Amino acid sequence: MAASKKKISKKPIKKSTNTPKKKSTTNKKQSPVVITSSKVVKIYKSTNVEVTALDGVDISIKEGEMVAIMGPSGCGKTTLLNCLSGLDSINSGSIKLQNMELESLSDDKLSEFRAKNMGFVFQSYNLLPVLTTVENVELPLLVSGTSAKEARKKSEAKLDDVGLLEWSQHLPGELSGGQRQRVTLARALVNEPAIVWADEPTGNLDSTNEVEIMDLLTDLNKKNNQTFVIVTHSNYVGGRANRIIKMKDGKVVK
């Protein structure tokens, strides 16, 4: 493989110069609530078994907040993220994103809403293997109707932000794990979404890469005042968040 011989980029990730690393959260207290769930219940049914994955979850997350959802395996973290982001439906309760009742949106409206207002980061990157790095990044822009030229420009800028501009024409298979996750981040952020959902974003990474990715996430969170909801097992990731929501057996415990 040609790319495997190529040295993995050590180019530092660009950091926003005008934002300090630690910023007081005082102004966030006045920020409006962007995500609210009330008494959300999600039940999975198979032929013989019924599992209550979410059991009356009430949470609210404010604009610009970075929230970590933590808890043991099977406690319903990912299900909550999926339901909050509209990827999955709920059995009862209600979810509001930016004052929009998710249940009231049709599938197409929801897709459109996701394209314009949300970004996703997954544990196993989920990049399309047949598209180059830059093509993967520009996909959300193209979906939301940005012109091809504009989309390319913005994607390259975003790739530059995550330090991968020189890898823009490579296929995901030719990148390392850390690099792939940075591409995923670039893809999640390229359309400047209000909310970024991250499901175990560092789950497949070593500690050095974990730190790098979290630096990047917190940096972007502060720079753009975007809301981040991160599902994680990692205490380090939890420590970097503004708030931790702990879950157990489908319920928020803290």
Place this chain on the structure above:
Amino acid sequence: MEEKVFGIPANTLAISMVSILIVVAIVIFFGAFRRFILVKMGTRNIPRRKGQSSLIVMGLMLSSIIIAVSLGIGDTVRYSVRSVVFDSSGNADEIISGPGRQLFGIEYFEYSEFENVEKLVSNNSNIDGILPYIEIDLPAENDKSGIAESRVQIRGVDGKYSDNFDDIKNLNDKLMSFNSLNSGQVYINAALGDVLDLNKGDTIGIYLNLVKEEFVVLDVLKSRGIAGANVTPTILFELKTLQKLLGKDGMITNIAISNKGDGAKSLELSDDVTKFLRSNLTNNQVAKNFFDVLSGNGIPALIKEEAVAIEERDKETSEELSRIASDLENSKFNVDFITSISDYQLQLIILGALDKAGLQEDAGKLLMMSGDLTTLRVDDSKNNGVKLAETVATGVTTIFSIFGSFSIMVGMLLIFLVFVLLAAARSTELGMARAVGLKRRDLVQLFTFEGTVYSFLAAMAGTSIGIGLSFGLVYVLQDLIDAGTFVIKPYFSLTSALIAFSAGLILTFITVFISAYRASNLNIVVAIRGLKEEFVKKAPEAFRTKVINLVWDLLFPIKQILRFITGKGGRLRNILLLIAFPVTWPVNILISLFKLFGKHSYALLGAFSLLLIFLAFQTETFANLSLGITGGVLSLALFIRFIISKAIKDNETVNQIAGTLEGGMVLLVNNLPFDFFDSITAEWTQPGPWFWPLGGGINTAAAVWLVMSNTPLLIFVLNLILSRFSGLKAVTKTAISYPMASKFRTGLTVAMFSLIIYTLMIFSVLNGINDISTEQPDRITGGYDIKGTISPEKAIQGDIRDSLNMDDFSVVTGSSSISVEVKEIDGENKTFKSSRLVSLGDDFINTNKWQLSYFDPKYGSNDREIWNSLSSDPNLVLASGSIIESGDPFGPPDRGFKTSMIVPGDLKEIQSINIEMKKRRSSETGSSLIIIGVIENLAGGTGFGGGGSTFYSSNNLVSTIAGEDVPNDTYYFSLKNKENASEYSQKLEKIFIANGMNAESLLDNIEEERETSNAFNKLFQGFSGLGLVVGVAAIGVLSVRAVVERRQSVGVLRAIGFRSSMIRTQFLIESSFITLIGIVIGIFLGVMQSYLIFREISKELEGASFSVPVGEVGILILITVIASILASVIPANEASKIYPAEALRYE
């Protein structure tokens, strides 16, 4: 005559195929018995995925269907023609007729000749019946209704012999006898009853010697045998009555001979009886004199040379000549020699050979004796009819199999694709199976078991559907070829069913086995972790090991025996490989050789190609040359790949450049004009029709290889086009990128569509070429509206115009003709060959619009002047286009005159050709004539096949050559009001009913001809289009698989905002995109190939112009794309319904 399929006796083929199948079945059963767990593992998926399994079986059926259809149609045609032969011959196995010395008209001979034959056969135990009769054609009429028929078969049968010869029965199955007929009574057969609407007791008018006489129909007989076949309206007289009526007392025209036994049994005796009759009806003393002359002067060697020279054109005659030569060399004057030498055509060939060698004196002696050699001719009519049935049936089977072979290839590609996908779908499962201890050969077995079930089901279903389909097609054919004259009876023999079933199963099975082997060749880690194969490359074997392997493979049988003894690699496997050594030995040597050469395999391919080319020159075989050159070019391209790979490190660039060269160069040499090598290979053995599908396969493979090597370029171009539609861009980008990333499976599917579209395109384009008949019908009809033919015995007395109202006609002109023998004076063809000479009236010469394809400018500067010059010099003639060798691979050998001075494609201006022409079977010196031009093939006998070589002259050359007055036998009419042609042709038949005129509207004929030809083309197109079903099935399978494989990607796309409709569109665009690449390649190759074919046929088919039927191509594209979209609608819908959270949960 034994039935043959693809040149192999059908029974032998069936037995060998079934034997192979039995061996394969035993091996599979044995394997299954030993490891039943593998059968379970392999077959459990079949009932689980019913939809997928049915789709696979449907795709796999195709080979069996096509083979069954081809054989079924062949069987039906054979059976139907045989039925006609048996119906029309009845008990008559051989027919004896006059010596053939008469120039025109019916040849009668004395009844006493019959008595001689009767004496002769009385002691022959193979013969159980003999019947003297007269057979002629006369016009007849139903006086009451006025319905007339210009040509009715009239038979006068000797009642003394008929009762013992054949049963004649009336419609109530009551036995009838000719002895019951009095002089005013006749029998008619049911066929005539239908045509003239006549029943028992009615009166029938028959024109005897141009005068109508009336007879009472004593009864209507069943149409069979002596009463005339179903398709032949017949009137039957008692012999003596008819002799008297015709003024031919004591004369007959034929003697029918019946062999002992019925049906096939009597046929078996036919060769012996014919030989017996021919030798006894030949003057043995004259034959001995022939033998003596031919034994001297080195003539046997000359005959042998001639046998070799004509071997390719006419195998049967060549074999006969060889036998005569060896009989002469060994001084064996025997029955075989007498029988052979009595054949006049054979005499002509031998005389020609003597003439060529300068042995004119010997030739003269033989010519003088020739007239006394035979008194009567013996025709083994029934046997010939059965042979004809066999030839036609074999031809039909061959044509259908050739057209079908493209679909068979597509079917095999589908099997391969299905297994590639199945292997991909189960790679993790299989990897695990390997990890826990299954061997590679276990995986092969596992897949083979699964494939066997599919293949078996497919072969069963395919054969049954194929039989049904062949019957359906037969009915369509029946419609096309005018059912009135030939009744087609659907038939399918057990042998054919066995062949279709076994061939379909074996073909499917071979592909399954190869696919299984490929699927088993997985790396455990790669399979379990879903990595790319490139990650784990095997360490190359050491050179020494490769050499040792090669040596062992050269001694393959010994190696297998040793391995069997030591038990290494499984005893069963080794013994099986040993049994199959005729295949496994060379294959193993080849594999070892290629392994040894490794990345320098191009050198090996080059060496093989050179060997093929060398063999081509040695054996003068074009197929070897063509394949050798293709291989050579490919090896050169592979060598360039090797060189490039040294210079450029980027694999993708190397693949792109090298792939383009490999595909491009093979395409180039495979699509050279057919006559490109003519200067070297004109005289070589040309490949049979099977070469066409092979060339098509090579073309498609090369084009697909070229395109798939250039996917980056393709994606770039498409993105450039599609980026204009930004709304679609996100969808199209993914839709194009996915298939381009899976090059192998995309390539396979593209190849399927290319192959089918390729064939269909060739049909479409070639179908369009024939349209000259619409644009310039005059070139076929000569500008005349009606052609009327009569038998010369019933010639129109005086000027025909006197019987017509000439206000309705602008031209009425006639021609006469006789059989002649012609040879070149200066050219190579110095053997007298049979031809026809036609003398045209001055009006014809002045008014006809036939065009010339060649002429000598010495006699005029344009077609008209050449025609006019015929009138000025009685020694000038024009020849028909059929005097030029055409090299038609499908037609029967043409034994008529051919010129050596013109070859197809020559310039229009030629030098005149000097010929010698004499009347048929004459020992006199012929007349020297000059061919000053050649008429277009379009005009041949006013179209419609035209027959053999014909010469056209003026000034009544016919009568001069014949030495007697020959009346006109053909009339041409031009009407003032051309629209009335059909009506007038009926009128003319009526006016000249006494002369038995058969008149036809030429434009109507052209129209009918065109309709039939179009219908045939459509039929073949439909048949070839069966492959489209497979292509569409492939798209379906591919889409189903894509949805399964890409669930997670779909989830991501949905997460980032793709609407469900966008996902659906993406999958639909993907399948249309693959289909479109296939279509584009197919159209490109099809147009290119049909242009090459057009170039070749336009040398003989004058006035043809090349055009691509855009409308038809558009419809073809539309149907194909819509069909593939429909095939992928269900999977695409399924993909669009994927719930993102669910899909992402499989992370």
